[in-house]
Amino acid sequence: MNPIRILTSAALVMxxxxxxxxxxxxxAKKQGEIRKVTQSSLQKFYKIDPSxxxxxxxxxxxxxxxxxxxxxxxxxxxxxxxxxxxATKKDSFMSMAQASAGVQxxxxxxxxxxxxxxxxxxHDFVSSGxxxxxxxxxxxxAQGKTxxxxxxxxxxxxxxYYTLTKNGLQAGGAMAGTKFWKDGALN
Numbered sequence: 001m002n003p004i005r006i007l008t009s010a011a012l013v014m015x016x017x018x019x020x021x022x023x024x025x026x027x028a029k030k031q032g033e034i035r036k037v038t039q040s041s042l043q044k045f046y047k048i049d050p051s052x053x054x055x056x057x058x059x060x061x062x063x064x065x066x067x068x069x070x071x072x073x074x075x076x077x078x079x080x081x082x083x084x085x086x087a088t089k090k091d092s093f094m095s096m097a098q099a100s101a102g103v104q105x106x107x108x109x110x111x112x113x114x115x116x117x118x119x120x121x122x123h124d125f126v127s128s129g130x131x132x133x134x135x136x137x138x139x140x141x142a143q144g145k146t147x148x149x150x151x152x153x154x155x156x157x158x159x160x161y162y163t164l165t166k167n168g169l170q171a172g173g174a175m176a177g178t179k180f181w182k183d184g185a186l187n
Contacts, residue, residue: 121158
């Protein structure tokens, strides 16, 4: 066999093997970053409302998402997070997107905590992930500071939903549709 062909084939095999290794390392790194942000977010929620720790500890599972959004009459937001199943100790890495329309203006970074009341509601959320809601209000966060309260909204059947706003200002009311889904690249 031709030595150049052998070297070319070997280089191709090595690049494919290395690429898969880099992809696995990148996936593990992104998962680690999401886990770290999740733990940091949980601590913020617990600081604002210490009773949330008991709720999370007793729940079959919870989800934590960090989102970034902009709005001016119409709006959009996106983010990443995870849902932790307490029974299996498994994390499902998820993405989310939101679209809204209404009398609204703002830009913000938000953290969301979802405390599931039942294992079924958690599994349904992970597998189908839809949420639809309408609401209004105003919140502001100074640079680097978290504001808002950890009051719940029942917008997901079988779960409590809490939001904190950071680094932004949002005001108004809007109809919003949100989709959460498993992130195929991270699971």
